[in-house]
Amino acid sequence: MEAAEQTIETVDLSETSIRELNQRLHDAADGGPQNWRITHPDGLHAIGAGINAPLDIDIDGHVGYYCVGMNKEANVRIHGSAGVGLAENIMSGTIVVDGDASQSAGATGRGGLVVVRGNAAARCGISMKGVNIVVEGNVGHLSGFMAQKGALVVCGDAGEALGDSIYETHIYVRGSVAELGADCIEKELKDFHTAELAGLLAEAGVDADPSDFKRYGSARKLYNFNIDNADAY
Amino acid sequence: MTNEPASSAGMRESALFDRNVIHEIQRKAREGIYDIRGFGAKRKVPHFDDLLLLGASVSRYPLEGYRERCNTAVTLGTRYAKNPIELDIPITIAGMSFGALSAQAKEALGRGASVVGTSTTTGDGGMTEEERGHSEKLVYQLLPSRYGMNPDDLRRADAIEVVIGQGAKPGGGGMLLGQKISDRVAEMRDLPKGIDQRSSCRHPDWTGPDDLEIKIGELREITDWRIPIYVKIAASRPYFDVALAVKSGADVVVLDGMEGGTAATQDVFIEHVGIPILSAIPEAVDALKDLGMHRKVQLIVSGGIRTGADVAKALALGADAVSIGVAAMIALGDNAPEYQEEYEKLGSGAGYYDDWHEGRDPAGISTQDEELGKRFNAELGGRRLANYLRAMVLETQTLARACGKSDVRNLEPEDLVALTIEAAAMARVPLAGTKWIPGLDGKTE
Amino acid sequence: MCGIAGLFSKSSDFEQRLGDHLSDMLIQMADRGPDSAGVAFYRNPAPVGASKVTLFSPEQGYDWEIVAGELSAAFGGIHAPEVRASHAVIVVETDADDAGRWVIDNHPDLRVMSAGQTIEIYKEKGDPREFVERFGLRELSATHALGHTRMATESIVTTEHSHPFSTGLDLCLVHNGSLCNHNRLREQLRREGITIQTDNDSEVAAAYLTWKMREGASLTEALESGLDDLDGFFTFAVGTADGFAVLRDPIACKPAVMSESDDWVAMASEYRAIAVLPGAADARVWEPDPGQVYIWEKEKV
Numbered sequence: 001m002e003a004a005e006q007t008i009e010t011v012d013l014s015e016t017s018i019r020e021l022n023q024r025l026h027d028a029a030d031g032g033p034q035n036w037r038i039t040h041p042d043g044l045h046a047i048g049a050g051i052n053a054p055l056d057i058d059i060d061g062h063v064g065y066y067c068v069g070m071n072k073e074a075n076v077r078i079h080g081s082a083g084v085g086l087a088e089n090i091m092s093g094t095i096v097v098d099g100d101a102s103q104s105a106g107a108t109g110r111g112g113l114v115v116v117r118g119n120a121a122a123r124c125g126i127s128m129k130g131v132n133i134v135v136e137g138n139v140g141h142l143s144g145f146m147a148q149k150g151a152l153v154v155c156g157d158a159g160e161a162l163g164d165s166i167y168e169t170h171i172y173v174r175g176s177v178a179e180l181g182a183d184c185i186e187k188e189l190k191d192f193h194t195a196e197l198a199g200l201l202a203e204a205g206v207d208a209d210p211s212d213f214k215r216y217g218s219a220r221k222l223y224n225f226n227i228d229n230a231d232a233y
Numbered sequence: 234m235t236n237e238p239a240s241s242a243g244m245r246e247s248a249l250f251d252r253n254v255i256h257e258i259q260r261k262a263r264e265g266i267y268d269i270r271g272f273g274a275k276r277k278v279p280h281f282d283d284l285l286l287l288g289a290s291v292s293r294y295p296l297e298g299y300r301e302r303c304n305t306a307v308t309l310g311t312r313y314a315k316n317p318i319e320l321d322i323p324i325t326i327a328g329m330s331f332g333a334l335s336a337q338a339k340e341a342l343g344r345g346a347s348v349v350g351t352s353t354t355t356g357d358g359g360m361t362e363e364e365r366g367h368s369e370k371l372v373y374q375l376l377p378s379r380y381g382m383n384p385d386d387l388r389r390a391d392a393i394e395v396v397i398g399q400g401a402k403p404g405g406g407g408m409l410l411g412q413k414i415s416d417r418v419a420e421m422r423d424l425p426k427g428i429d430q431r432s433s434c435r436h437p438d439w440t441g442p443d444d445l446e447i448k449i450g451e452l453r454e455i456t457d458w459r460i461p462i463y464v465k466i467a468a469s470r471p472y473f474d475v476a477l478a479v480k481s482g483a484d485v486v487v488l489d490g491m492e493g494g495t496a497a498t499q500d501v502f503i504e505h506v507g508i509p510i511l512s513a514i515p516e517a518v519d520a521l522k523d524l525g526m527h528r529k530v531q532l533i534v535s536g537g538i539r540t541g542a543d544v545a546k547a548l549a550l551g552a553d554a555v556s557i558g559v560a561a562m563i564a565l566g567d568n569a570p571e572y573q574e575e576y577e578k579l580g581s582g583a584g585y586y587d588d589w590h591e592g593r594d595p596a597g598i599s600t601q602d603e604e605l606g607k608r609f610n611a612e613l614g615g616r617r618l619a620n621y622l623r624a625m626v627l628e629t630q631t632l633a634r635a636c637g638k639s640d641v642r643n644l645e646p647e648d649l650v651a652l653t654i655e656a657a658a659m660a661r662v663p664l665a666g667t668k669w670i671p672g673l674d675g676k677t678e
Numbered sequence: 679m680c681g682i683a684g685l686f687s688k689s690s691d692f693e694q695r696l697g698d699h700l701s702d703m704l705i706q707m708a709d710r711g712p713d714s715a716g717v718a719f720y721r722n723p724a725p726v727g728a729s730k731v732t733l734f735s736p737e738q739g740y741d742w743e744i745v746a747g748e749l750s751a752a753f754g755g756i757h758a759p760e761v762r763a764s765h766a767v768i769v770v771e772t773d774a775d776d777a778g779r780w781v782i783d784n785h786p787d788l789r790v791m792s793a794g795q796t797i798e799i800y801k802e803k804g805d806p807r808e809f810v811e812r813f814g815l816r817e818l819s820a821t822h823a824l825g826h827t828r829m830a831t832e833s834i835v836t837t838e839h840s841h842p843f844s845t846g847l848d849l850c851l852v853h854n855g856s857l858c859n860h861n862r863l864r865e866q867l868r869r870e871g872i873t874i875q876t877d878n879d880s881e882v883a884a885a886y887l888t889w890k891m892r893e894g895a896s897l898t899e900a901l902e903s904g905l906d907d908l909d910g911f912f913t914f915a916v917g918t919a920d921g922f923a924v925l926r927d928p929i930a931c932k933p934a935v936m937s938e939s940d941d942w943v944a945m946a947s948e949y950r951a952i953a954v955l956p957g958a959a960d961a962r963v964w965e966p967d968p969g970q971v972y973i974w975e976k977e978k979v
């Protein structure tokens with residue numbers, strides 16, 4: 001962050017409605033406060049959904065479902081845990097959660113970076129289409145399910161059915177994998193991947209050695225129907 | 234059942250194992266996979282043809298055509314949205330993807346719909362510039378796959394349609410085979426070119442109407458509560474499903490019967506899952522009435538709508554509007570007799586062609602092939618669609634006027650009778666010439 | 679589809695205010711369950727040798743003194759009914775099974791909502807916010823309680839179809855989700871002699887647990903075999919005399935959040951129902967793993 005003078009717009013969600021907050025955040029794209037602090041989120045839903053500008057936001061507390069859903073350009077730090085669908089379909093921008101993220105974190109995301117310092121639950125990165133996700137803890141089952149593009153980095157362990165039906169997303173896991181999903185296999189960590197992983201870890205502010213990770217990706221056997229693979233369907 | 238009689242006396246075809254069934258069993262034995270095709274259910278099911286309208290005579294008086302008005306306009310999404318959708322006609326174009334259809338076909342749909350004052354709907358591939366550019370009113374679908382989904386398109390849509398299912402495959406997901414995953418489709422869907430697209434059947438970030446309510450809340454927040462949110466369901470358990478769609482906050486419910494078409498799915502799915510739209514509408518209307526929401530949450534029905542008679546009868550049963558898919562494609566030129574030779578080369582014929590999943594459509598509609606696509610003139614296609622829609626509306630008005638209605642939505646179930654016992658039971662209207670509605674045990678409702 | 683909430687007290691101070699806090703949780707869950715609401719409170723143990731039944735009458739202004747008198751005549755003692763809206767709790771001087779059966783046999787006009795030593799189940803159609811007021815829940819103390827707000831999926835909205843369902847003594851279940859093999863299971867359980875009153879899928883789940891435990895399974899074992907035998911999507915919260923249990927199916931599409939502070943253990947479908955509890959900001963919050971039984975019981979905490 002620049003050390004320039006910045007006024008911070010504070011909104012207390014115990015006094016302001018979600019509708020009003022989000023309208024103000026949307027309007028900020030036309031020139032309005034760029035720095036925000038949101039207090040008392042108390043598990044409310046759709047906080048900051050649909051932001052469309054490079055705002056800088058701190059949220060003090062736990063958020064409900066779909067926090068910063070479909071985010072474009074904003075950088076958001078959540079000082080608590082996040083409910084279902086954190087940053088779902090994110091287009092760009094960086095989202096950091098200090099605590100845990102519930103199911104479907106980063107679901108169908110198309111760009112940007114989502115960082116979870118705690119654990120992410122099931123379906124982390126489900127159907128991801130270009131977002132990069134870095135989880136310092138563990139991820140739950142079916143993470144990377146039908147993941148198409150982007151990278152999913154897990155510093156802890158991964159649950160069952162990791163990368164089931166995966167397309168071209170790169171999955172990196174440092175800990176154990178309970179079980180690989182259909183068509184997901186371990187792959188070699190080449191120079192390109194090591195560089196990509198190192199870059200993501202640095203961007204996420206995570207101190208970890210890329211060579212401790214294993215890479216997982218698509219065996220590409222389900223790309224076109226073959227009767228011998230019928231069991232996988 | 235096949236369509237030709239046995240070729241000579243003494244040769245008897247089995248009703249269970251007719252030539253089509255034998256052909257399919259042998260194909261499975263060779264290829265080891267289910268049959269995939271496009272189009273809707275082809276077998277005969279109770280439908281609007283089994284209902285008749287009671288025109289005016291001595292107790293009721295008709296309206297003159299042309300001079301005496303018969304309104305067709307309908308407003309959708311009055312429940313919560315700041316900007317509901319105003320349609321000039323009660324017929325919309327159903328969701329069909331770019332990918333399933335060529336870009337030119339999507340453009341034609343937009344052109345034709347806009348000329349007559351109705352809406353089109355995106356499909357499982359996202360919003361194309363052609364469609365947004367040519368469609369005055371565009372409904373943007375939110376599907377399990379979320380291919381192409383982005384907030385900018387959400388914000389420039391006129392409505393959002395959360396798709397839970399479609400009539401052709403209740404409980405199934407989208408499907409697009411490799412031959413139709415062209416460069417452009419692949420890019421829009423973020424998939425490798427030429428693969429067989431697998432789609433999930435459930436949404437990635439919510440399951441169930443209680444969590445759908447929260448999802449709809451998010452969509453409203455992203456679009457500042459401006460536009461209506463539709464929920465599309467396949468006809469399966471319509472009483473419960475429509476009630477739940479209302480409880481989760483829908484402005485409009487779209488109900489697609491088993492007759493509804495698809496670009497590609499398993500034949501068994503199309504033919505054996507879901508219920509006829511005739512049987513679904515009364516249940517849906519009941520659910521809306523029990524919640525005090527009939528006409529407040531609008532109901533759009535689809536699945537085998539072909540003529541103004543279908544439209545009139547659907548409205549009479551309580552729908553606010555109908556939607557067409559297969560019919561729109563045919564109006565554009567799908568299955569046209571002029572391509573008979575080419576259909577034959579594909580092992581089919583004009584009037585039979587349903588291999589839309591293969592992407593080799595000679596009419597250039599259900600294909601991604603550039604050369605084939607060029608055959609289809611979007612401007613001409615748009616005009617044909619507009620003609621078809623206008624003609625259907627005229628038919629609907631003719632029938633409504635004959636029943637004395639100054640507004641097509643004043644058609645009511647009491648204007649209908651049934652020709653068969655099944656249709657009477659399903660549509661809950663009496664068998665013609667009687668007071669009998671099977672299943673209602675003497676009750677009128 | 680629905681909202682569920684569970685609250686378990688770790689201190690006698692908190693017990694006094696448990697009803698007030700559970701009411702706040704229930705109200706947070708009203709959006710996802712607008713059709714009806716229900717609670718199971720575990721409180722005021724019946725004296726030794728006696729038990730409590732909670733009864734429901736659909737009749738406005740029902741005279742509970744009559745049935746209370748009949749129960750006294752049948753089993754002894756004099757116990758005034760504790761009336762809350764359309765329900766009444768009556769202490770009966772016999773074991774809970776007999777008490778419940780007596781009402782079923784002699785009063786077809788009444789419904790037995792629960793039977794046991796401590797359990798009291800209240801449930802009604804209508805908005806959860808009104809439910810809390812009508813039943814005066816805020817004044818209730820309890821060691822633990824479960825709450826449920828209902829958005830009916832396939833069975834109708836009536837008082838009887840509301841959760842919690844109790845098919846065993848001091849036992850109840852609330853469910854968020856939808857089962858798909860409950861019809862055949864219902865038939866099978868009825869043949870095993872379990873009483874099932876409605877066509878609701880959640881009641882089948884409750885009956886299944888009752889049956890398993892009758893056959894000797896512990897609650898944990900019963901829930902674990904439920905993972906195999908109950909087909910569908912669920913987050914279950916089960917109340918017992920000593921505490922409560924939580925289980926999510928292995929696919930885990932329905933939500934669940936758990937939290938623990940010095941004074942309480944709580945569970946809910948959404949975090950915002952936990953955010954209203956005192957000390958929530960500093961409490962530990964986590965999400966239960968799918969396919970894993972979690973139990974809190976009085977001795978163990």
